[in-house]
Amino acid sequence: MTVVTQTAQEIIEYAKQTNEPDWFTTLRLQADQAVAELALPNFQKINYRSWPINVTQRPEVNEEPIELTELATQQANIVQLGSQLLQADLPAEFKEKGVIVCDWLTALKEHADLVQKYFMTKATKPTENRLNAEHVAHLTSGLLIYVPKNVVLKQPLTSYFFQDARQSRDYVHHLLLIADRGSELSYLENTGTYGQQECPANIIEEVIAEPGSHIKFASVDRLGEHTTAYLNRRGYLEQDARIDWSMGMMNDGNIVGDFDSELVGAGSHAEVKVVAISTGQQVQGIDTRVTNYGQHSLGNILQHGVILAESSLIFNGIGHIVHGAKGAEAQQESRVLMLSTKARGDANPILLIDDNDVVAGHAASVGRVDEQKMYYLMSRGIDQATAERLVIRGFLGPVLSALPSKEVRDILAEMIERKLINGQKDE
Amino acid sequence: MATLEVKDLHVKAKEEQREILTGVNLTMSTGEIHAIMGPNGTGKSTLSESIMGNPDYEILSGDILIDGQSIVGLPVDQRARAGLFLAMQYPAEIPGITNAEFIRAAINSRRPEDDQMSIPAFLQKLDQTLTTLDMTQEMSERYLNEGFSGGEKKRNEILQLMMIEPKFAILDEIDSGLDIDALKVVSRGVNAMRGPEFGSLIITHYQRLLNYIKPDVVHVMMGGKIVKSGSADLAVKLEDEGYAGLRDELGLDVKLVDEE
Ligand SMILES: Nc1ncnc2c1ncn2[C@@H]1O[C@H](COP(=O)(O)OP(=O)(O)OP(=O)(O)O)[C@@H](O)[C@H]1O
Ligand SMILES: [Mg+2]
Secondary structure, eight states: OOOOOHHHHHHHHHHHHHTOOHHHHHHHHHHHHHHTTOOOOOOTTOOOTTSSOOOOSOOOOOOOOOOGGGSOOSSOSEEEETTEEEEEOOOHHHHHTTOEEEEHHHHHHHOHHHHHHHTTTSSOOTTSSHHHHHHHHHOOEEEEEEEOTTOBOOSOEEEEEEEEOSSSOOEEEEEEEEEOTTOEEEEEEEEEEESOSOEEEEEEEEEEEOTTOEEEEEEEEEOOTTEEEEEEEEEEEOTTOEEEEEEEEOOSSOEEEEEEEEEOSTTOEEEEEEEEEEOTTOEEEEEEEEEEOSTTOEEEEEEEEEEOTTOEEEEEEEEEEOTTOTTOEEEEEEEEEEOSTTOEEEEEEEEEEOOSSOEEEEEEEEEEOOHHHHHHHHTTTOOHHHHHHHHHHHHHHHHHTTOSOHHHHHHHHHHHHHHHHHHHTTO | OOEEEEEEEEEEETTOOSEEEEEEEEEEETTOEEEEEOOTTSSHHHHHHHHHTOTTEEEEEEEEEETTEEOTTSOHHHHHHTTEEEEOSSOOOEEEEEHHHHHHHHHHHTSOGGGOOOHHHHHHHHHHHHHHTTOOHHHHHSEETTTOOHHHHHHHHHHHHHHHOOSEEEEESTTTTOOHHHHHHHHHHHHHHOBTTBEEEEEOSOHHHHHHSOOSEEEEEETTEEEEEEOTHHHHHHHHHHHHHHHHHHTOOOOOTTOO
């Protein structure tokens, strides 16, 4: 006999209200059952266990009105606030070539085949850990992107995902991005928070790269100061597929970022570039992993971060080469720069190598701003805050200049500048 | 006319006990060029860094004034904006900002918010100055001093000097590591700055530089203070006789580096 818990009842009510397909409700209920037995995911040196990160509230249809103009979005194709789709303005090329871009409920109702095939079946699993299970049980918003076979898109797709924090509510959001065989897509995502209430966010993004596909995935994450977030981005790469990740962690609250690339196919290739700025009192823990299963697969991690005031930033870099991945390569470089004596930083390289015929390497450093450089810049009249930002620019330069898109580079540079100027006010 | 005064300045390095400057007195005005010569380790760079405001040094007593106003309490960037410039013996390398961007930021840091130098005006001036210094456009587009040769860094200090147009420029061994042609180019740059609005304090070991940039006054520093001041001839005399002669003539108790 199954006991129908309160959460299960809430899920069933929500499903009725939204009219979602039964098979998805079943997935939710299974995940909810598993929650109690599952542990939180473990990330070295990232201690988040006491954070209010769990999503437990009754899933609800949120229709609190909003004017699109209140959300600062530039050149957006997709704008979502919570589960509300506020804008869907796709390039003509997307429609002509049969690309699917739709919100989560539409995906469940109209593209069940895709969701059933890919949703948490490959890149990650509902029962992988407690936060994943909570995610499936409470999921209320998301986006499906599907690029058909051999479709090469010239226009990038830009999305804005806003958490609605006007009231205290859970933000549980899913991205399922599938690039089918031989296709190419450039995607730029912006996450943010609208409103000031304390809320947890649980975001899982799956990026499925079918054989020979190439995805440029760029993100600028700016979740709010009062948001406690679990952000799980997973790439799943089939033969000769490639994902270029360019991620800017510009959040203001506490966050665990779990950025993993599963190099399943032979010759698959992931480039992971992360830039992070921590300010105020926040903690950003970033766990970046590449796992080489496929022969001759290649995973490179390059992450640089800056830590101001009393904040913390932890970079784990994990290069895992499994047995049988002959000719695989995993490289990583993690560096953090601390600007105050109260800042805390860690750059933690972890190599797990289970095969002999491979190449792996790592570099890591935790440093402070070079006083000589500061003195030199200031001796020309430049004030301390500007001089600091110039030194930081130089420090982040190697990551920024390695980003594949100039547009993304410029956007990130601007966001970095903005976050630094704000952060320097707390110094 | 502006004045720079150093009054009975005593300085030590932050982490050390020993006094390096033991009572320096010096007064100069814009329109003048002063040279300082002196044996190795006598405190010439310490004097220039102390005037500029390098936090590695601690002023024990004495004062430094611009136009009668003490600047001792000001951080380095404010001293720069008050009109000081130091061409450093070892300029830092800063990746991430180009030479040109940096120079423009430095110029604008001295100007009010509503009177920033426009990009065309800046580029025009930059072009002219690059030409005076026989420098290529490419040098101004490179990251600040990054990968520059020793001589290129020196030339770049003069480029900044000419672009920023400070009231007082201290040039610390601007001639060291320069080939003959570069020495002439750098001197040409400094001479182009000469005028009623500009004063310079030139630290050098070699009288040769002073053939190109004629000083109005030459000071000799030994044992952490200025022991003698005179006209340009003093430099010629030193070149012939060395520091030991002058020391003995003045009856000073100072040990020179090459003596046991
Ligand atoms: N930051 C410092 N920490 C410790 N000692 C210092 C520091 N700066 C200078 N000194 C010492 O003070 C003395 C004067 O040094 P300074 O560099 O001012 O000499 P200088 O006259 O410029 O010599 P040179 O002609 O070789 O450039 C030297 O003995 C030097 O070792
Ligand atoms: Mg010196």
